[in-house]
Amino acid sequence: MSSEATPAHRSGCPINLAVEVMGDRWSLVVLRDVMFGNRHHFRELLTGSVEGIASNILADRLRRLVGHGLLWRTGDETHKQKIRYSLTEAGIQLVPVFAALGSWGRRHMPASHELSVRAELLERGGPELWDRFMDELREQHLGVPRPAGTPSVFAELQAAYEAAVAQKQ
Template identity: 90%
Template sequence: MPMTDNPVHRSGCPINLAVEVLGDRWSLVVLRDVMFGDRHYFRELLTGSQEGIASNILADRLKRLVAHGLLWRADDATHRQKIRYSLTEAGVQLVPVMAALGSWGRRHMPASHELSVRAELLERGGPELWARFMDELREQHLGIPRPPGTPSVFAELQAAYEAAVAQAG
């Protein structure tokens, strides 16, 4: 569901349209933290940000990502003032994009080993692993059960990250 308060786009080019939604400094980082960091709440996203996002910027990006249909928000039943953010189907379908960005960043930028290990696994696993991860995200964020007996990609990515951190530490 595209954002309706700004229907004017620079062009109808698909790359331009994607950049209009994702091309600011923080949107992909927020989506990364929801997708790979299992963060669903404002406070988790704020305190877990290695890049140090400001609270007003985070609030704005969450609002924009919801408006653009990449995240959805729901009241948390455990606390009336808590809002839970989850990926929409459009957000889940960003997994291959995130995998490609991670692969490029790992190869061409001074990325740390610990923070590159997930990108390396996603690159090696390719589309089959991405599809399994998207199924897992659909289950977690949209309540759509994944095929029974499917191993957790999230757990595999997290274990590799934790092992890399332990090795570096």
């Protein structure tokens, strides 16, 4: 395998290639909101992000993430003009990356408790929890049934977040 850069990439380094796809702040935030926020539509992503993404940047990032194969888009059955965005298998396999980023951010940055609680649960749960969460995401985004009787990781993460928010109030 050559170490030469392909015309579309600066180099063939795997870290460089990953950074070229999702190395900007907004791409990671959009993926986070689809993955952990269960947001599938443009309007949900625009209004649900606490960081306040601009609509033109959101449109660009969605287009790029679809183009790079991390999201896929389809028409929404409930409304002819709505587009639904879902994670692809490559996007779902970013769960361990997001768990590591969340763990690092929680430990080394001034993260709020309520926004850190999910990262803490993912860190404590480790690869076993990540695998269950990825199975749940495959069910939600790709229609692949998860093992019967498997408890919802998404519900556990959401309940912990809601409890932390209620505790703050």
